[in-house]
Amino acid sequence: MLEDPAAHGVDLDCTMVLHELTGDEWPATRAHAEEFVLPHLREHRVRLVQVARASRSLEITVIDDSRQPQRIVERGPWALWDEYESGGTVPQQGGIRLCSLHAKGNWRMPLSPTTC
Incomplete structure (x- = not known):
């Protein structure tokens, strides 16, 4: 897709990769x-x-927003392990992985629009 976006009907100016x-x-x-x-x-x-x-609540924070990213951020303010410790739980080993889905939060918040 990156090498020939037109062949896939993709406009890279309007493309966003989201890392949760x-x-x-x-x-x-x-x-x-x-x-x-x-x-x-x-x-x-x-x-x-x-x-x-951003915290134990489902609030989300944007850590980095760039078209020239230099690094993958290691950790935000509230991590999955914080969730485990606060609830006295242990990681799931298989199945749907609801813990990591919950840790990522409800990101359906408005992000700054692109020029598209």
Whole structure:
């Protein structure tokens, strides 16, 4: 899609990649994204918005919003592990992964529109 967006009917000026932080990503996953994904996003000036839970409530905060992202944010103000500790729970090992879905919060908030 990035190499030939017109062939896919995509306007990269109107494309946004949303990264929802849980705060507990593996270091290797972040390193690989920074090494292999971010250079492509920068080259094609694709907007990367990184969001996280702002607190125990479902409030969301935008950590980074850039067309030239330099790093994958490691953790926001409220991480998945904070949720586990506050509720006295343990991570799920299989199934639907409701814990990580809840940790990402309700991001259906308005983001700054692109020029599209």
